[in-house]
Amino acid sequence: MKIRMTAIGLSAFLLLLVKCGSDSKTGGASSFDEKLYLDKGNAIVEETFAELSGKLVSAIEEKGVSGAIEYCNIAAMPLVDSLSSANNATIRRTSFRVRNPQNAATNWERGVLAEYEAKHSAGEALKPVVKELDEGTVAFAAPIIMKPLCLKCHGEIGADIVTSDYLTIKRLYPNDEAFAFVDRQFRGMWSITFKK
Numbered sequence: 040m041k042i043r044m045t046a047i048g049l050s051a052f053l054l055l056l057v058k059c060g061s062d063s064k065t066g067g068a069s070s071f072d073e074k075l076y077l078d079k080g081n082a083i084v085e086e087t088f089a090e091l092s093g094k095l096v097s098a099i100e101e102k103g104v105s106g107a108i109e110y111c112n113i114a115a116m117p118l119v120d121s122l123s124s125a126n127n128a129t130i131r132r133t134s135f136r137v138r139n140p141q142n143a144a145t146n147w148e149r150g151v152l153a154e155y156e157a158k159h160s161a162g163e164a165l166k167p168v169v170k171e172l173d174e175g176t177v178a179f180a181a182p183i184i185m186k187p188l189c190l191k192c193h194g195e196i197g198a199d200i201v202t203s204d205y206l207t208i209k210r211l212y213p214n215d216e217a218f219a220f221v222d223r224q225f226r227g228m229w230s231i232t233f234k235k
């Protein structure tokens with residue numbers, strides 16, 4: 040009798056284990072530390088954006104728009120390299136309309152871009168988001184909105200963008216789609232993936 044009771048107890052315990060195990064497998068919001076990755080992502084974006092804007096502004100002053108074109112390429116920024124390796128992360132920017140085809144959106148990025156675009160047209164504020172892509176990867180996204188400075192290279196050709204500057208852009212980026220944006224329009228997003 041005692042043995043039977045123990046056996047029942049044991050199988051109940053095992054069942055519980057299996058149940059807990061399957062719960063954590065199906066994921067859900069609690070299977071990774073959302074706040075940790077939101078904080079990390081926000082810190083990386085803040086630092087990278089500050090460096091990027093600073094470089095753009097001083098490069099435009101010194102070399103003019105066509106000389107500053109390479110300064111909107113975050114992949115070429117040493118800061119991004121060091122932040123990537125320090126955080127075990129991949130840092131990029133993407134959009135539905137890209138200048139560099141290497142920045143084209145992946146599947147999960149398209150999903151978030153579409154959500155952001157819908158919210159932005161509905162006049163809602165856009166916030167950074169985190170999601171688990173698979174057991175070993177967490178993705179962070181944050182919106183990018185057009186500002187007056189950006190129009191010099193992403194605005195209307197012949198009006199905001201000087202035509203001769205656009206020729207330089209087009210020569211370097213023959214498939215460019217990242218023009219004709221207006222101030223405050225939704226431009227795209229930061230996309231950071233972290234290896235857990």
Ligand code: HEC
Pocket residue numbers: 092095104105107108109111112113114132133134136137138139140142183184185186188189190191192193217226227228
């Ligand atoms: C001096 C010209 C210039 C200015 C000013 C500029 N950009 Fe860019 N932007 C570029 C170029 C060139 C690329 C392509 C970089 C690359 O090769 O990744 C680019 C790429 C991007 C991308 C990556 C997606 C894509 O289209 O390839 C985003 C997002 C972006 N810019 C947003 C902005 C925002 C926001 C501003 C204003 C704060 C801005 N840019 C100002 C020239 C510029």
